Amino acid sequence: xxxxxxxxxxxxxxxxxxxxxxxxxxxxxxxxxxxxxxxxxxxxxxxxxxxxxxxxxxxxxxxxxxxxxxxxxxxxxxxxxxxxxxxxxxxxxxxxxxxxxxxxxxxxxxxxxxxxxxxxxxxxxxxxxxxxxxxxxxxxxxxxxxxxxxxxxxxxxxxxxxxxxxxxxxxxxxxxxxxxxxxxxxxxxxxxxxxxxxxxxx
Amino acid sequence: xxxxxxxxxxxxxxxxxxxxxxxxxxxxxxxxxxxxxxxxxxxxxxxxxxxxxxxxxxxxxxxxxxxxxxxxxxxxxxxxxxxxxxxxxxxxxxxxxxxxxxxxxxxxxxxxxxxxxxxxxxxxxxxxxxxxxxxxxxxxxxxxxxxxxxxxxxxxxxxxxxxxxxxxxxxxxxxxxxxxxxxxxxxxxxxxxxxxxxxxxx
Numbered sequence: 001x002x003x004x005x006x007x008x009x010x011x012x013x014x015x016x017x018x019x020x021x022x023x024x025x026x027x028x029x030x031x032x033x034x035x036x037x038x039x040x041x042x043x044x045x046x047x048x049x050x051x052x053x054x055x056x057x058x059x060x061x062x063x064x065x066x067x068x069x070x071x072x073x074x075x076x077x078x079x080x081x082x083x084x085x086x087x088x089x090x091x092x093x094x095x096x097x098x099x100x101x102x103x104x105x106x107x108x109x110x111x112x113x114x115x116x117x118x119x120x121x122x123x124x125x126x127x128x129x130x131x132x133x134x135x136x137x138x139x140x141x142x143x144x145x146x147x148x149x150x151x152x153x154x155x156x157x158x159x160x161x162x163x164x165x166x167x168x169x170x171x172x173x174x175x176x177x178x179x180x181x182x183x184x185x186x187x188x189x190x191x192x193x194x195x196x197x198x199x200x201x202x
Numbered sequence: 203x204x205x206x207x208x209x210x211x212x213x214x215x216x217x218x219x220x221x222x223x224x225x226x227x228x229x230x231x232x233x234x235x236x237x238x239x240x241x242x243x244x245x246x247x248x249x250x251x252x253x254x255x256x257x258x259x260x261x262x263x264x265x266x267x268x269x270x271x272x273x274x275x276x277x278x279x280x281x282x283x284x285x286x287x288x289x290x291x292x293x294x295x296x297x298x299x300x301x302x303x304x305x306x307x308x309x310x311x312x313x314x315x316x317x318x319x320x321x322x323x324x325x326x327x328x329x330x331x332x333x334x335x336x337x338x339x340x341x342x343x344x345x346x347x348x349x350x351x352x353x354x355x356x357x358x359x360x361x362x363x364x365x366x367x368x369x370x371x372x373x374x375x376x377x378x379x380x381x382x383x384x385x386x387x388x389x390x391x392x393x394x395x396x397x398x399x400x401x402x403x404x
Binding site: 021067070071072092093096098104105106107108110111112113115116118119120122123126127139140141142143144146147148150151152154155156158159162 | 244269270272273291294296298300306307309310311312313314318320321322324325326328329341342343344345346348349350352353354356358360361364385
């Protein structure tokens with residue numbers, strides 16, 4: 001069984017225990033003849049895959065009433081993977097989703113680190129710093145780098161910790177954000193776990 | 203006595219009780235012959251004003267040891283205006299500064315509403331919404347507009363309220379952000395108040 005999570009830049013495959021990525025602009029999905037269970041947030045690729053009989057869209061197996069219409073499929077499948085906790089998916093955006101007793105309770109969207117660095121830089125060249133992930137949040141900043149780091153990171157840190165439930169970190173920047181949430185479980189396979197769970201119930 | 207707070211886009215004058223603005227690209231400061239006490243964060247204008255004897259830079263009267271070297275002069279003078287509280291200056295950036303017993307305790311910088319809207323839009327065209335300032339923060343969002351509004355506004359709301367001290371709102375978006383902080387004192391003259399206090403001590 002092959003699983004595939006397709007984003008805006010890559011196909012992320014899981015074939016047995018092996019995971020690997022292919023560039024969306026180069027990879028030709030029709031070369032795979034085996035059955036592939038996939039989810040896809042990329043509208044162009046979605047159209048291509050609908051014409052391939054061995055590619056099965058798992059999004060159709062979800063009861064959207066438990067989520068909301070415009071919610072990203074990747075967020076939904078990460079939620080399906082856990083029964084209680086907050087999922088922080090740190091990528092180009094940071095999505096924060098809460099699951100209680102196996103039910104999606106809501107979530108919010110915060111800018112990813114690259115987007116937020118650009119934002120500060122565009123406000124003023126005097127704010128063009130890298131974020132300080134090791135900042136002591138117990139003290140209020142008294143320099144420019146820490147002032148933007150606190151604004152970006154401490155506010156997220158406080159919100160996520162305020163739920164007092166287990167934290168699951170996933171996405172390309174999961175390891176980086178584990179500096180903020182040292183007790184969080186890093187699970188880069190969370191979406192695949194959700195996919196496997198849905199396949200079992202088909 | 204004329205006071206003037208100069209930003210990146212305008213001269214903001216206070217002449218007795220009358221305040222008015224002049225465009226930095228058009229206004230010629232040498233036409234004023236009276237004494238003007240000013241602060242200025244605009245590096246180009248700063249050079250021009252240094253050659254005018256009747257324009258007196260109040261930033262020189264501040265003991266920078268109480269603040270930090272790269273801190274904006276406007277933030278410093280807003281802090282000088284109060285003895286206890288948190289100042290939320292909502293403009294192109296949102297600066298949040300805490301003053302305790304007349305001493306600056308630190309602060310942080312968060313993106314202004316225009317910059318943050320752009321940030322979400324650039325992450326995905328699916329996130330191109332206006333922020334919902336009337337969002338109920340007690341519920342986690344289940345739609346895209348509320349998901350970004352919560353990410354941007356609720357995190358700021360929680361942080362500012364966590365200090366449990368009086369809130370002072372100033373800057374161009376002060377009225378808009380008073381929807382989040384209904385008990386806050388809106389004071390668009392805060393910087394001028396700080397300037398007057400410093401002049402008294404000269």
